[in-house]
Amino acid sequence: MVVSGKGFFRGIVDKITGTEAGNDGAVDERGKETAKPGFFERLKNGLSKTHETIVGKIDSLLLGKKKIDSATLEGLEEILISADIGVSTTMELIALLEQRLKRNELSDGETLKRALREEVLSRLSRESAPLDLDSAKPYVIMVIGVNGVGKTTTIGKLAGRYRSEGRDVLLVAGDTFRAAAAEQLEIWAERVGVDVVRHKDGADPSAVVFDGCRAALARNKDIVFVDTAGRLHTKVNLMEELKKMRRIMGREIPGAPHETLLILDASTGQNALSQARLFRDIAGVTGLAVTKLDGTAKGGILVAISSELKIPVRFIGVGEGIDDLREFDSEQFVDAIF
Amino acid sequence: MFENLSDKLDLLFKKLRGQGVMTEENIREALREVRLVLLEADVNFKVVRDFVEAVRSKAIGSQVLQSLAPGQQVIKIVHDELVSLMGGDEDNSLNLAVKPPVSIMLVGLQGSGKTTSCGKLARFLKGQKRRPLLVPADVYRPAAIEQLKTLGRQLALEVFESRADQDPVNICRDALRYAELSGFDTVIYDTAGRLQIDAPLMDELARIKAAIDPEEILLVADAMTGQEAVNVATGFNECLGLSGVVLTKLDGDARGGAALSIKAVTGKPIKFVGLGEKLDAFEVFHADRLVSRILGMGDMLTLIERAQSTIDLKESEKLQQKLKKNEFNLEDFKVQLQQIKKMGSLESIMGMIPGMGKMMKQMQGAQPSENEMKRIEAIIDSMTMAERRNHTIINGSRRLRIAKGSGTTVQEVNQLVKRFVEAQKVVRQLQKLGPKGMLKSMGRLGKGAMPF
Numbered sequence: 001m002v003v004s005g006k007g008f009f010r011g012i013v014d015k016i017t018g019t020e021a022g023n024d025g026a027v028d029e030r031g032k033e034t035a036k037p038g039f040f041e042r043l044k045n046g047l048s049k050t051h052e053t054i055v056g057k058i059d060s061l062l063l064g065k066k067k068i069d070s071a072t073l074e075g076l077e078e079i080l081i082s083a084d085i086g087v088s089t090t091m092e093l094i095a096l097l098e099q100r101l102k103r104n105e106l107s108d109g110e111t112l113k114r115a116l117r118e119e120v121l122s123r124l125s126r127e128s129a130p131l132d133l134d135s136a137k138p139y140v141i142m143v144i145g146v147n148g149v150g151k152t153t154t155i156g157k158l159a160g161r162y163r164s165e166g167r168d169v170l171l172v173a174g175d176t177f178r179a180a181a182a183e184q185l186e187i188w189a190e191r192v193g194v195d196v197v198r199h200k201d202g203a204d205p206s207a208v209v210f211d212g213c214r215a216a217l218a219r220n221k222d223i224v225f226v227d228t229a230g231r232l233h234t235k236v237n238l239m240e241e242l243k244k245m246r247r248i249m250g251r252e253i254p255g256a257p258h259e260t261l262l263i264l265d266a267s268t269g270q271n272a273l274s275q276a277r278l279f280r281d282i283a284g285v286t287g288l289a290v291t292k293l294d295g296t297a298k299g300g301i302l303v304a305i306s307s308e309l310k311i312p313v314r315f316i317g318v319g320e321g322i323d324d325l326r327e328f329d330s331e332q333f334v335d336a337i338f
Numbered sequence: 339m340f341e342n343l344s345d346k347l348d349l350l351f352k353k354l355r356g357q358g359v360m361t362e363e364n365i366r367e368a369l370r371e372v373r374l375v376l377l378e379a380d381v382n383f384k385v386v387r388d389f390v391e392a393v394r395s396k397a398i399g400s401q402v403l404q405s406l407a408p409g410q411q412v413i414k415i416v417h418d419e420l421v422s423l424m425g426g427d428e429d430n431s432l433n434l435a436v437k438p439p440v441s442i443m444l445v446g447l448q449g450s451g452k453t454t455s456c457g458k459l460a461r462f463l464k465g466q467k468r469r470p471l472l473v474p475a476d477v478y479r480p481a482a483i484e485q486l487k488t489l490g491r492q493l494a495l496e497v498f499e500s501r502a503d504q505d506p507v508n509i510c511r512d513a514l515r516y517a518e519l520s521g522f523d524t525v526i527y528d529t530a531g532r533l534q535i536d537a538p539l540m541d542e543l544a545r546i547k548a549a550i551d552p553e554e555i556l557l558v559a560d561a562m563t564g565q566e567a568v569n570v571a572t573g574f575n576e577c578l579g580l581s582g583v584v585l586t587k588l589d590g591d592a593r594g595g596a597a598l599s600i601k602a603v604t605g606k607p608i609k610f611v612g613l614g615e616k617l618d619a620f621e622v623f624h625a626d627r628l629v630s631r632i633l634g635m636g637d638m639l640t641l642i643e644r645a646q647s648t649i650d651l652k653e654s655e656k657l658q659q660k661l662k663k664n665e666f667n668l669e670d671f672k673v674q675l676q677q678i679k680k681m682g683s684l685e686s687i688m689g690m691i692p693g694m695g696k697m698m699k700q701m702q703g704a705q706p707s708e709n710e711m712k713r714i715e716a717i718i719d720s721m722t723m724a725e726r727r728n729h730t731i732i733n734g735s736r737r738l739r740i741a742k743g744s745g746t747t748v749q750e751v752n753q754l755v756k757r758f759v760e761a762q763k764v765v766r767q768l769q770k771l772g773p774k775g776m777l778k779s780m781g782r783l784g785k786g787a788m789p790f
Contacts, residue, residue, distance in 0.1 A: 078383055078387075081377055081383050081565075082382070082383045082384075082565050083565065084564040084565050084566070087374055087377055087378050146562070146587070146590065147449070147451065147587060147615065148448070148449025148450060148451055148560065148587075149449055150448065150449055153479075156480075177615065178485070178615070179453075179484075179485045179486075179488035179489050179492070180481040180482075180484035180485035180487075180488050181481075181485075183480070183481035183484045183485075184479070184480045184481035184482075184484075184485075186481075187480035187481055188480060191480075201488070232587065232589060232590035232591075233590065233591075234589075234590050234591045235589075237709065265449060265560070265562075267447065267560070267563050267564060267566040267567075267570070268560070268562045268563065268564055269380030269562060269563060269564025269565060269566075269567075269592075269595070269596065270378055270379070270380050270564065270593075271380070271562040271564075271590065271591065271592040271593075272562070272564075274591055274592075275562075292447070292448060292449075292533075294533065301564065
């Protein structure tokens with residue numbers, strides 16, 4: 001609650017100063033990650049539609065209303081659901097707001113918005129933490145997700161980032177199923193200047209993982225990214241395959257995978273919850289990366305997942321460029337939405 | 339996750355059973371459930387609102403009041419309304435009856451499954467005795483062209499030569515000319531994924547459209563898409579004028595409510611659905627089946643149809659004869675296994691049976707995996723013909739040989755023989771019961787008695 005209190009305070013400060021520069025500065029001060037100028041701008045642009053759907057609609061909902069009543073909250077319910085926040089999280093939020101309403105804490109639209117922002121932020125920031133890449137060497141990051149969410153692209157971008165920070169990165173092409181998946185990873189490896197370990201199409205992914213781990217140890221790599229084939233979380237056999245890959249990693253490199261990163265497509269609806277839940281239960285997901293968050297009315301599912309499953313969001317992607325994939329900052333995110 | 343709608347409504351209406359009268363009040367509660375189910379299924383909230391209103395006006399009235407099982411009645415109204423919203427029996431086939439080559443263009447967001455759908459569509463058309471040319475026009479994503487080429491090789495279909503440094507519009511124009519000259523009757527264009535708000539890239543699509551004048555522009559949409567589906571569909575439709583939709587990744591547990599939203603806002607029919615990663619997991623769309631799925635009611639029809647199309651009639655007649663003579667042997671057992679395998683993964687089959695979805699979750703781990711099926715086949719393959727015909731001759735040393743030959747253990751061979759004996763027993767019982775009793779006893783079959 002301390003964090004959310006801070007955010008609440010900053011929210012007011014921002015409203016007073018009314019500058020986004022203030023926000024950017026604040027991010028730099030925290031020193032977590034020196035935000036290149038403009039990222040917040042891009043994040044904000046990327047989420048502008050989400051902002052419009054939530055804040056715009058809330059504003060028009062509240063227009064001309066002097067008092068907040070239960071009918072207003074019902075309208076709010078619809079707005080939240082239409083931002084993919086999900087039925088159960090929405091109900092939870094509404095119930096909390098109702099309580100506040102009863103305690104007469106919601107006198108007007110501004111306090112309602114602020115209360116909502118506070119609740120959303122506390123849900124998001126409960127679990128946020130950056131990766132501690134120095135905690136192990138090699139630090140193994142296994143990347144999983146359903147088909148077409150952007151696993152390989154995310155690896156490519158992150159590898160580029162870490163490479164430019166001076167870390168020695170190895171990519172392991174564990175997607176041996178989809179046509180030309182290994183080629184796609186190879187092109188990324190070439191583009192950002194890192195090594196890649198691959199086998200032929202149709203090879204056993206666990207064998208690739210084994211070779212990748214050995215190569216990482218032999219070449220003294222800092223970070224290993226293991227790409228995996230996209231799989232729907234309901235396919236038992238494919239999920240078993242993930243378990244096997246994990247076992248091999250853990251055997252070759254103690255403690256690996258140090259991070260199991262689940263990639264989610266931001267335009268996914270309620271199914272994202274089911275994905276996160278099953279991948280967490282079977283493959284021990286330790287972090288999320290949400291891709292394709294740019295431009296459109298989406299991303300609410302992030303709130304639903306943080307709220308229901310308590311998995312930290314590590315990265316968000318708001319555009320196609322390498323710089324558009326960033327560490328997730330719950331305050332920045334909430335600021336961009338509200 | 340949420341239970342299916344019928345369970346929920348049953349519960350809701352149980353309270354009303356004794357009262358015998360349905361009031362507007364009761365329906366309101368039922369409609370709230372309907373609304374929640376649809377929202378959980380990712381149907382757009384505006385579409386849901388209109389829809390619930392339509393159901394309300396239909397439900398309030400004599401139909402429901404006189405009904406004995408009001409819960410069922412409401413479900414029926416909801417179901418029928420949804421089917422008609424989805425276009426019902428409307429024709430959703432491709433428009434191929436024009437002067438060849440027919441151009442089919444696939445568009446959509448990144449990662450919705452365009453390239454895979456291109457391959458699947460080509461395979462589908464090849465099955466209809468057409469000669470498709472695949473055109474990779476995705477020059478942005480690394481190795482996208484290579485992916486389509488690989489699919490082309492797998493399908494033994496020609497893929498137009500293109501390179502990532504070419505202009506997509508030129509690629510498409512050249513490909514069409516090439517198709518005309520080389521006698522292809524269908525051209526399938528795989529375009530790069532893009533956001534509907536990305537103006538330069540949308541403009542590129544419009545230019546491709548102008549260059550090739552396609553008969554069909556299909557939006558490839560992920561069944562898991564949330565509320566955003568409406569904006570995506572509207573964006574692409576306004577820019578290009580879609581002719582239909584391919585709904586992909588329906589083999590997961592997503593309800594596919596996005597399809598309903600897309601159809602409701604654009605009016606464009608869903609033409610195909612993608613049901614898996616393999617190239618044959620592709621089917622013509624049926625509104626009523628998707629509706630059952632959205633409502634969580636299983637999908638028996640697809641299952642039956644798939645069974646009909648894959649199970650060899652002659653084989654099953656032969657099997658019938660054998661069953662009558664009590665001659666069901668290990669060889670037949672294997673043929674049966676193979677036919678089931680042809681129908682698709684066990685999981686997908688089970689998922690289509692109403693009520694099985696839930697059961698599957700409980701059975702997780704207990705259910706035979708594809709690998710296990712492979713092992714069973716290997717074991718039977720390692721038997722001599724005599725052994726397959728008469729399993730009683732399989733003694734200890736034969737078992738050891740079979741285990742060695744199939745790379746399994748004696749225990750596994752034992753297990754298979756035991757299972758087979760049980761299956762034989764079941765088959766014999768079913769035979770006595772006749773076709774009517776069969777269904778009944780199927781329900782009683784425990785896990786242990788399942789032949790595979």
